[in-house]
Structure formats: C-alpha cells, structure tokens
Amino acid sequence: MAELRREPILQRWVVITGNRWEVLAEVLRQRREGGGRACPFCPGNEGETPSEVFALRDPTSSANREGWSVRVVPNKFPALRVEGDIERTGEGVFDQASAIGAHEIVIETPSHYADWGTMAVEEVAGVLRAYRERSLDLRRDDRFRQILIARNYGPGIALLRHPHSHILALPVIPKRIEDEVRGLLDYHGRKERCGYCDILRQEKRAGERVIRETGTFIALAAFAARYPFETWILPKAHAHDFGTIEDDQLLELAGLLRSLTGALQSLSPGLPYSLVLHTSPLLRFTEPRYHWHLEIRVRIEVGGGFEWGTGFFVNPLAPEEAARLLRGEVGDTRRANSTE
Amino acid sequence: MAELRREPILQRWVVITGNRWEVLAEVLRQRREGGGRACPFCPGNEGETPSEVFALRDPTSSANREGWSVRVVPNKFPALRVEGDIERTGEGVFDQASAIGAHEIVIETPSHYADWGTMAVEEVAGVLRAYRERSLDLRRDDRFRQILIARNYGPGIALLRHPHSHILALPVIPKRIEDEVRGLLDYHGRKERCGYCDILRQEKRAGERVIRETGTFIALAAFAARYPFETWILPKAHAHDFGTIEDDQLLELAGLLRSLTGALQSLSPGLPYSLVLHTSPLLRFTEPRYHWHLEIRVRIEVGGGFEWGTGFFVNPLAPEEAARLLRGEVGDTRRANSTE
Numbered sequence: 001m002a003e004l005r006r007e008p009i010l011q012r013w014v015v016i017t018g019n020r021w022e023v024l025a026e027v028l029r030q031r032r033e034g035g036g037r038a039c040p041f042c043p044g045n046e047g048e049t050p051s052e053v054f055a056l057r058d059p060t061s062s063a064n065r066e067g068w069s070v071r072v073v074p075n076k077f078p079a080l081r082v083e084g085d086i087e088r089t090g091e092g093v094f095d096q097a098s099a100i101g102a103h104e105i106v107i108e109t110p111s112h113y114a115d116w117g118t119m120a121v122e123e124v125a126g127v128l129r130a131y132r133e134r135s136l137d138l139r140r141d142d143r144f145r146q147i148l149i150a151r152n153y154g155p156g157i158a159l160l161r162h163p164h165s166h167i168l169a170l171p172v173i174p175k176r177i178e179d180e181v182r183g184l185l186d187y188h189g190r191k192e193r194c195g196y197c198d199i200l201r202q203e204k205r206a207g208e209r210v211i212r213e214t215g216t217f218i219a220l221a222a223f224a225a226r227y228p229f230e231t232w233i234l235p236k237a238h239a240h241d242f243g244t245i246e247d248d249q250l251l252e253l254a255g256l257l258r259s260l261t262g263a264l265q266s267l268s269p270g271l272p273y274s275l276v277l278h279t280s281p282l283l284r285f286t287e288p289r290y291h292w293h294l295e296i297r298v299r300i301e302v303g304g305g306f307e308w309g310t311g312f313f314v315n316p317l318a319p320e321e322a323a324r325l326l327r328g329e330v331g332d333t334r335r336a337n338s339t340e
Numbered sequence: 341m342a343e344l345r346r347e348p349i350l351q352r353w354v355v356i357t358g359n360r361w362e363v364l365a366e367v368l369r370q371r372r373e374g375g376g377r378a379c380p381f382c383p384g385n386e387g388e389t390p391s392e393v394f395a396l397r398d399p400t401s402s403a404n405r406e407g408w409s410v411r412v413v414p415n416k417f418p419a420l421r422v423e424g425d426i427e428r429t430g431e432g433v434f435d436q437a438s439a440i441g442a443h444e445i446v447i448e449t450p451s452h453y454a455d456w457g458t459m460a461v462e463e464v465a466g467v468l469r470a471y472r473e474r475s476l477d478l479r480r481d482d483r484f485r486q487i488l489i490a491r492n493y494g495p496g497i498a499l500l501r502h503p504h505s506h507i508l509a510l511p512v513i514p515k516r517i518e519d520e521v522r523g524l525l526d527y528h529g530r531k532e533r534c535g536y537c538d539i540l541r542q543e544k545r546a547g548e549r550v551i552r553e554t555g556t557f558i559a560l561a562a563f564a565a566r567y568p569f570e571t572w573i574l575p576k577a578h579a580h581d582f583g584t585i586e587d588d589q590l591l592e593l594a595g596l597l598r599s600l601t602g603a604l605q606s607l608s609p610g611l612p613y614s615l616v617l618h619t620s621p622l623l624r625f626t627e628p629r630y631h632w633h634l635e636i637r638v639r640i641e642v643g644g645g646f647e648w649g650t651g652f653f654v655n656p657l658a659p660e661e662a663a664r665l666l667r668g669e670v671g672d673t674r675r676a677n678s679t680e
Binding site for chain 1: 419
C-alpha cells in the first residue's frame with residue numbers, strides 16, 4: 001500500500017509506493033533491454049490506457065477512440081490513488097498519511113516522435129489548455145493542497161518516448177513549494193513587494209539574462225542557476241494562480257515554450273530536459289502573494305555530483321552565456337570575444 | 341571567473357564556474373566517446389595530479405611517487421579556489437561572493453577497479469582517516485563555514501572509474517545542511533532533545549528499518565526515504581562533529597560501510613550509488629546540537645522524475661523491504677510471504 005511519510009527533521013513529504021524489490025528489478029531489466037511493446041499513447045491504442053478524463057478531439061470522434069489531438073488519462077501506475085479519505089497517523093517522531101491524490105498523464109500529441117520544438121504553436125497551446133482545465137477540475141476536490149505539473153523529455157529521463165506530461169494533485173504541499181512560499185512571505189513582510197516581481201524588474205533593466213520577452217511573459221536564465229540552461233518563465237504582471245491564465249495567454253506561452261525548446265534542440269539535438277510548473281498551493285483559498293512560473297532544466301550532469309544530499313550545486317555554464325546561446329547570439333559572442 | 345551566487349527567494353548558494361558552452365560541449369563529447377587517456381589516479385601517474393596534501397604511504401617512499409595506499413590532492417579542475425579573500429557584493433535583489441574554498445580529491449586505493457565492498461576494512465578505514473585529517477586541517481582556515489565530503493560510484497555517476505571522493509571546504513553553508521540545522525534547533529527548542537537521537541532510539545525499538553548495528557554506529561533505512569535504499573549511518577551516542585571521531589571508531593565505521601556497499605553490489609552488481617557526510621557547520625565554533633551522519637543513495641531512477649524542481653519524491657521501494665534486503669533476509673521474506 002502506498003503511503004505518504006514525513007521526514008521528521010526536514011519535514012519533507014515522500015510517497016513510498018511500496019513495491020517489492022523483484023518488481024523494481026524487473027522494471028530495471030526491462031528498461032535496460034528495451035520494451036518492444038507497442039506505445040500505449042499512440043493513436044489506435046486508446047484501449048491500453050484508462051478512460052480519458054479530458055480530450056481535445058474532432059467533434060465527430062468518440063471518446064477513447066482516434067481523432068484526438070490532446071488526451072488526458074489517469075496514470076495506469078499512479079503514485080497516488082484517488083479513492084478514500086486522508087488518514088493521518090503518527091508513531092513517535094514519525095508522521096504518515098494515506099497516499100491519496102490524483103496522478104494523470106497528458107498525452108500531448110498523436111505523433112510519437114514529436115517534441116514542443118517541432119510541434120505547431122496551436123498544438124503546444126492545446127497541451128497548456130489541458131493543464132489548465134485539469135487543474136481547475138482537480139482543485140474542486142478539497143482534499144488537495146497542491147497541483148503539480150511536470151514534463152520530462154529525452155532518453156534516460158522519460159520512461160516513454162511519446163510526448164507526455166504528468167499532472168499530480170497532492171494532499172500535502174511539497175517542500176520546494178513550501179520553501180518558496182516561505183521565502184516570498186518573508187520578502188513580502190520586509191518589503192511589501194513580490195520577490196519575483198522585483199527579480200523580473202531588475203532583470204529587464206540589466207538585460208543580460210533575458211532570453212525572450214512577449215507581451216505577457218518573460219523567459220530568464222536564472223541568476224543562481226543550479227544547472228546549465230536553467231530557465232524561468234514568469235508572467236510579467238503579478239499572478240499567483242496558473243488556473244486563471246486566459247486563452248490568448250496560453251497561445252503566447254506556447255509560442256515562447258516552443259521557441260525555447262527548439263533553441264535547446266538546435267544547440268544539441270536530443271538534449272534531455274525537464275520542465276515543472278509552480279503555482280500557488282490550495283489552502284481552501286490560494287495564496288495571492290505567490291507568483292506562478294515555469295522552470296526548465298537541461299538534464300546534463302557535468303557538476304561534481306554532490307548536489308544530492310548536500311543542496312550544494314556547481315553549475316559549469318554562466319547564466320549570461322546560456323541566455324546568449326538561447327537568444328541565438330552565439331556568432332555575435334564569438335566575434336565579440338575574438339577581439340579581446 | 342567562478343562565482344558564488346545566492347538565489348534570492350530560496351536563499352540557496354550555487355557555484356557558477358562559468359565555463360563557456362564550447363568547453364561544456366567538449367566535455368559531453370569526450371564522455372560520450374570515452375576517454376582513452378591513462379587514469380591520472382593510478383600508481384605511476386602521480387605527476388598527472390597536483391602535489392599531494394596528505395598520503396598514507398610506505399615510509400620509505402617519497403611524496404608524489406608510488407608506494408601510497410591513500411592519496412589526497414587538490415582537484416585539477418576545482419569548483420572553488422583557495423587563493424584570495426571572500427568578497428561579498430550585492431546588486432539589487434542579488435547577492436554574490438567570490439568562489440573561495442578548497443576542493444580536494446581523495447584517491448582511495450591504488451587499485452583502479454576496486455570499490456569499498458571489495459577492499460579490506462583497513463583500506464576503507466584509511467580513506468575515512470584521510471577524511472578526518474583533511475577536515476581538521478582545512479577548518480583551521482577561518483574563511484570556511486562547512487566541510488562537505490561526497491563520493492560517487494558507478495557508470496554515469498562518477499566521471500572517473502578509479503575510486504575517489506571529493507572534499508570541499510565552503511565559505512557558505514549549503515541549503516540542505518542549513519535546513520537540517522534549522523530543523524534540529526526547532527526540535528531542540530520544543531523538546532530539549534536531539535531529533536536524530538530520538539529517531540535512532542525509536543528505530544532501535546521498532547527494529548524493522550535497522551540494517552546493522554555496531555558498538556558505536558547504527559545503519560538505518562530512512563523512514564521517509566526519498567530513493568530506493570536510502571540509508572543513514574549515525575553514531576549512536578550524540579556527536580555533532582565528524583572531526584572528533586577516534587581511530588577505533590574509524591575502523592568500526594569502515595567495517596559497516598564495507599558490508600553495506602558489499603550488500604548493495606551483491607543485490608545488483610555495478611549498481612551506482614552516492615554517499616555524503618553531513619557534519620556540523622563551522623561558525624567560529626561548531627554547533628553542538630547537530631548530529632553528524634552519513635547518507636547513502638542508490639542511483640536508480642524509477643520514480644516519475646518530478647523530484648527535480650518540486651521537492652516531491654516518489655520512492656517505489658519500502659524502507660522496511662530495503663532494510664530486509666540489506667540485512668540479507670531476502671529468502672526469509674519470500675518464505676514469509678508465500679504463506680500469506
């Protein structure tokens with residue numbers, strides 16, 4: 001039985017899904033040797049997944065059949081389960097809770113080998129629309145405290161090649177979001193301003209870490225980037241809740257994400273990356289001092305490998321260089337430097 | 341120029357070593373295509389590394405020549421540099437500091453293909469002795485706030501196959517250690533007891549997550565393990581400072597680490613793992629409410645891949661099952677379950 005457990009000193013929640021070692025060893029073996037099975041996310045294989053909870057599809061087509069452009073289904077192997085009440089129990093220093101929650105998969109396109117960099121802007125916007133619609137539906141369940149959206153691309157990072165994202169609805173607030181909320185409330189307490197609003201104002205003035213700007217959004221190479229090409233995308237006007245994003249903004253954000261992921265792939269084809277969406281926790285109401293945003297991380301390990309367990313990160317690529325590369329100014333940079 | 345930067349909201353320090361993309365792309369290319377160069381850590385190649393700062397060697401041998409069993413050298417490509425003062429500068433919301441610090445490599449054995457599981461206990465104890473001696477020497481420099489020791493083993497995790505560890509002396513306290521100190525002080529404030537002492541007392545009573553116990557140390561499968569086989573090793577009597585460990589305790593700890601890493605390798609040969617040593621920060625004095633310990637993580641990715649950027653961990657292996665496996669009780673478990 002899956003279980004949520006809280007680490008007593010760091011107060012971090014972890015889901016223990018509780019598989020046996022044989023199950024895990026078999027997963028590792030299959031991954032080493034490759035699948036050979038048909039992709040469950042490809043058109044025609046709709047029966048391989050649980051029934052869809054949302055889809056963008058041809059109005060003449062039927063649910064769980066071909067004719068869709070985006071499809072959201074419950075995960076066949078969920079980390080959390082929707083049924084039941086949240087029981088919280090304690091045992092001395094340890095706290096645990098039943099692993100209640102939702103775990104859905106967004107199948108982003110019928111095309112097995114696509115990625116955002118090569119999809120049409122409208123297709124990427126459809127994926128973002130699925131994020132919004134499922135977020136709004138899932139939060140009607142008042143057991144949930146956080147909607148988490150994450151996307152992995154590339155060999156060794158994503159288990160299945162077919163482009164997909166995860167949507168999780170959690171009964172607890174993950175440590176990283178809680179740390180961010182605490183940092184923002186602390187900043188707000190001192191300055192009565194939003195910390196992210198201050199960052200983006202300063203970055204717009206400085207310019208060197210700005211990758212791209214649209215009417216509504218800004219993409220930045222993070223000042224203290226933990227990883228090469230760590231990129232943040234924020235709405236320029238303060239907004240704490242991704243659920244309130246409008247249709248034209250979805251399209252604008254899709255264009256930005258498409259060009260960013262495209263830029264990464266042209267630097268190094270097949271470069272794996274991960275993307276997460278951070279939005280306000282749900283505590284009956286949302287937290288208006290939050291500022292929702294996206295974070296992108298390229299998955300190349302070139303540090304010393306002591307990030308794990310220490311929280312000490314070594315990033316070999318300067319964010320200013322990353323911003324130049326993602327702006328497409330490589331040639332200019334080289335020329336500028338050859339005259340030094 | 342390398343630089344320390346602090347993330348304004350999460351207050352996390354990151355080292356930006358500032359390599360250009362070409363340098364990084366070349367590193368990635370070399371790693372893909374394999375080295376072909378001779379191992380700089382093997383006996384006979386002592387000239388390939390900077391001069392040793394510590395060694396356990398045959399008394400008739402000379403420094404930087406063959407005849408050693410453990411050798412500590414400054415890293416040829418350090419994340420931090422020893423020379424200079426720490427200059428802290430600010431720029432609006434951003435804080436930065438010069439990346440001053442030490443970065444040393446412990447070459448653990450002359451044998452290229454060894455690992456702790458196959459080395460003699462005395463050899464592993466020699467590595468731990470190098471950890472202690474270098475820790476004590478580096479902390480005499482009052483610019484440093486934290487000694488960090490980390491070790492990676494296995495393909496894709498460690499850049500060089502030859503067994504080695506990293507020792508870092510940092511002018512800032514890494515976020516993870518700071519979070520732990522804060523959690524421990526908070527716990528101490530409420531209960532006037534050490535949180536880790538309470539955990540290990542409770543775990544000894546429960547027994548199911550205890551992997552092994554010696555006179556001085558206990559090895560536990562962490563209650564809220566983030567990763568399969570996440571293991572903690574703690575001194576059973578409260579001790580905040582690894583630097584005070586005694587010679588006979590080094591030998592005892594070496595025996596424990598040797599049997600643990602051996603158990604991991606017999607479950608799945610070549611299984612990559614990481615190990616970090618957490619000890620009290622250095623703030624002119626050390627923090628007596630800290631409790632030093634080791635953490636081990638097996639590097640298999642079988643979660644959903646949303647740990648990054650969310651702090652939300654999914655661990656598919658129950659810690660109780662991990663403890664049984666590492667205690668070598670696999671057969672018993674299977675029998676117990678076949679009668680259910």
